[in-house]
Amino acid sequence: MSISSMSTMNGNAEAFAAAEREPTIQELFAPRIRERESISPDQALIHMFKVMMGTGMLSLPLAFTHSGLWTLATLAVIGNVIYLTAVCIVPQQLFQIECPSRSLLAVANWSVLQLFFGTVMFAFEGVQW
Structure with a gap:
């Protein structure tokens, strides 16, 4: 070993001894010393948000690809x-038919009862309570 590494090792031994000691609660939660550059x-919270959001936004084009x-x-x-197109066609057809309501049957025949129940079930499939 060289002399410089020996002196560095001795200096680090003191730092390691200080680092091995468990910090106290007061030391953990002590207010941080405010320096001019801190x-x-x-x-810090805003910077953390920017880092997380920026990483996600930068990766979006690759994710889309x-x-x-x-x-x-x-x-x-x-x-x-x-x-x-279908939404535009339905009202157009609805208002173009000029059939008087008096000419329509109030009650349909028994043969179209299945069609009625099929239409009702289809209409209620989209309804969620």
Whole structure:
């Protein structure tokens, strides 16, 4: 061993001896000494938020590339266009039919009873209590 490493080792031995001692509760929760260059706890919290949010935002493009969400997004846009078209067609057809309500039957035949119950069950499938 060289002389410089021996002197460093002796200096570190004192630091290790001090580090082996368990800190007391007062030392753990003692207020931190404010220095000119130090940051406040609020600033430290904001920095921690920025680090966590920044890491997530920087990885979003890579996540989109590998997840296939672009395909799903295009399919969702196509589905929304079809849905909006259907929503526009239904009121248009509803208001174009000029059939007087007096000419409609108040009660249907027994042969369409299954159709009635199928329509009712389909309508209630979307309702959640």
